[in-house]
Amino acid sequence: QVQLLESGGGLVQAGDSLRLSCQASGRTFSSYSAGWFRQAPGKEREFVAAISWSGSTYLLDSVKGRFTISRDNAKNTVYLRINSLNTEDTAVYYCAADSTSWPRARRGLFDYWGQGTQVTVSS
Secondary structure (H helix, E strand, O other), X not given: OOOEEEEOOEEEEOOOOEEEEEEEOOOOHHHOEEEEEEEOOOXXXXXXXXXXXXXXXXXXXXXXXXXXXXXXXXXXXXXXXXXOXXXXXXXXXXXXXXXXXXXXXHOOXXXXXXXXXXXXXXX
C-alpha cells in the first residue's frame, strides 16, 4: 500500500509553467504505475497522464505538447509539468498509483489516490 501527497499547486498567471509533484510512501513505489487526474469546478474528473514503472507514458491528446509526466524512482516521486498554462487548466490535480499493470493504468484505473493540489490560473 502507498500513500500519495501532491504539492506544487498554487495561483499562477496564464502562460506560466508549473511542476506538480507527487511524493509516495512505501519502498515498492518504483514498481507502481502512476497517473495524474484533474477536476475542474463543475466538471467530472479527467484522466490526463500516466507513467509506468519503467517510464512508458500516456498523455491525453488535448494536453500533448504542454504536459509532461516523469518520475524519479530514487525519490519515490512522480511529476507533472504543465507549460503555457491557461484558465482552462484551473482544477484540482490528483495523483494516483496502481500496483497491478500498465495496461490497466493506461486506461485510468488506479487503486491509490492523493488528496489533490489546487491549480488556479488567472488571465
